[in-house]
Ligand SMILES: Nc1ncnc2c1ncn2[C@@H]1O[C@H](COP(=O)(O)OP(=O)(O)O)[C@@H](O)[C@H]1O
Ligand SMILES: O=C(O)C1=C[C@@H](OP(=O)(O)O)[C@@H](O)[C@H](O)C1
């Protein structure tokens with residue numbers, strides 16, 4: 001992690017990356033970016049439209065470009081899309097440029113939170129529970145590989161989740177400074 005690093009939020013759809021990310025950025029008085037919103041602003045269309053014209057592959061290319069460009073910034077909070085960790089380039093960018101927080105919660109909670117959602121094409125299926133279970137099995141090792149810190153965002157109030165992430169980030173910064181001063 002770089003001293004003036006960014007904070008990245010990763011995890012499955014619906015765990016609260018966007019929601020928690022906004023609150024974290026507010027607490028730090030840092031700019032907030034949501035890679036999905038940036039893609040929508042750049043293309044002028046929503047995520048389902050990108051999936052329908054370009055497929056998931058096209059969306060992943062756009063996502064990679066956005067994460068690459070935003071990772072050149074310092075002192076930002078970024079909520080990534082749930083599948084951002086699939087691309088090795090994205091995993092390298094977030095690990096290299098920031099403190100990575102893996103948000104997780106139960107599939108039941110995610111289903112409850114996303115039951116009226118129309119903006120997540122991967123959940124538009126007859127069996128969203130099965131889809132989420134499959135995605136979690138594929139992605140959990142990737143989330144774990146990238147994460148500096150993992151926290152359940154399904155049980156604690158968001159305020160507590162934000163406070164805990166800030167404490168962990170501060171502790172990581174202090175460790176980094178201690179190690180740097182020992183190796184001078
Ligand atoms: N801690 C929470 N408690 C209750 N609802 C939440 C919480 N965090 C997020 N949500 C709701 O769940 C949905 C998904 O949250 P979002 O932040 O968009 O997740 P993600 O970005 O990880 O997909 C939104 O409707 C949001 O309002
Ligand atoms: O898990 C995924 O592959 C996706 C998650 C979505 O973002 P959220 O995790 O913010 O819902 C969005 O990037 C897109 O629909 C694909």
Ligand SMILES: [Mg+2]
Nearest residue numbers: 017018079080
């Ligand atoms: Mg989001």
